[in-house]
Amino acid sequence: MSSAHFDLIVIGTGPSASTVAKKTRAEGKRVAVIEEREFGGTCALRGCNPKKVYVNAADLIDRVVGGRGKLVDYEQLRIDWQQLLQFKKTFTDPVIEKSEASYRKKGIETFSGTASFAAADTVRVGSQALTSERFFVGTGARPRPLGIPGESLVLHSGDFLELSEIPKRVVFIGGGYISMEFACVVARYGAHVTVLQHGDQILSSFDKDLVTQLSDYCAEHQIEIQTRSEVTAVQQRSDQSLVVNYKKADQMESIEADLVIHGAGRVPNVDDLDLQAGEVEFGEQGIKVDAFLRSVTNPRVFAAGDCADTGKPRLTPTANEEARVVVKNLFASQSMQQPDYGVIPRVAFTVPSIAAVGMSEAEARKSHDVDVHHEDTSTWGSVRKTGQRCAGYKVLIDKQTNLILGAHLLGPAAEETINLFAMAMKFGLTANDVKSTLFAFPTFASDVRKMV
Secondary structure (H helix, E strand, O other): OEEEEEEEEEEOOOHHHHHHHHHHHHOOOOEEEEEOOOOOHHHHHOOHHHHHHHHHHHHHHHHHHHHEOOOEOOOOOOOOHHHHHHHHHHHHHHHHHHHHHHHHHOOOEEEEOOEEEEEOOEEEEOOEEEEEEEEEEOOOEEEOOOOOOOHHHOEOHHHHOOOOOOOOEEEEEOOOHHHHHHHHHHHHHOOEEEEEOOOOOOOOOOOHHHHHHHHHHHHOOOEEEEOOEEEEEEEEOOOOOEEEEEEEOOEEEEEEEOEEEEOOOEEEOOHHHOOOOOOOOEEOOEEEEOOOOEEOOOOOEEEOHHHEEOOOOOOHHHHHHHHHHHHHHOOOOOOOOOOOOOOOOEEEOOOOOEEEEEOOHHHHHHHOOEEEEEEEOOOOHHHHOOOOOOOEEEEEEEOOOOEEEEEEEEOOOHHHHHHHHHHHHHOOOEHHHHHOOOOOOOOOHHHHHHHO
């Protein structure tokens, strides 16, 4: 077995891993990266970026349909799925082609295969044993095992993004980000969609009232949402069609489908790392790290992003901030830095988008004397001018301090407007500060003044 020694070995090539590897190499350290799939990571190849291409297609359909007879007229409007797939590949294929080469160009050694720890200072990949002064684990997350008969018949989100055609009946298991974003796309393509959600609410991390408004809008677009529905099995018939069995209110029910997609959550992708051999403590939420993103049991090891147990939302901005701090802490000889998360906005790119930052209404009411500003804004001029038909907001303001505790948005540009609230909250701007700011008009941002 061959061996080599490095200053840093990075496992994974997603956003945080790429940042840590390249910035550490720029400081003159000897760095290696290990990737078990295509170089580039989930966000660039199977997540955020390609997903947004698909969502943009659905959003465009929705806007044009809403503007028919007012803004535009047309004879035929449809998503060409094969064309959409090829356009998506113009974003992902270059990453696959150039990512590994970009590491090598910077003098970073690359290894393809599954990494596993052999000791506190050693990882194996294939027939090679690699030792290092430091390790960074940025392996992200993977789909949560369903643990049901017929699980192999269920496609993951990465598989969905490679489909060249979509059948007429599609079932999504779970009602989180992945399911609801792709459900909106498939429905605008023309398929009938069913979402089977185990809990009481889809998109459980978002405001209940706005989710209800979004759900009603989805129902108008061939998306049937079944809550309190636990999938128990998937079966395939002789004609290749599928049957999804599920339990609802203690009754067994079933639904026929041509395609079933896994959207029931993700878990830290650490199972194959043999972390015990590396003396790295971990749990269901990932690698246990201290405030400096360092393993609590092996000081050689740092972790960030979806595979680190930080208690923060598993989002790309979170991983990017953690990577910034890890770079400074890896070889620090004195005091170490902690992430400055501030408030982290989150967005589900449904049609329309739904976004949130800060406290939920329930959280705010428990700890503050709160003023709740809530309105369905579907008839506001800014929304109607675009031909869109679904929008709303809920903003939570502390009555004593006038500070914004939380903001929840639904509708056109929600994914952009939420950033104004995030900035205001991070820097302690009051609702009056925001209201007194002059925004360009007419814009969706200018609506913020009416929300606070």
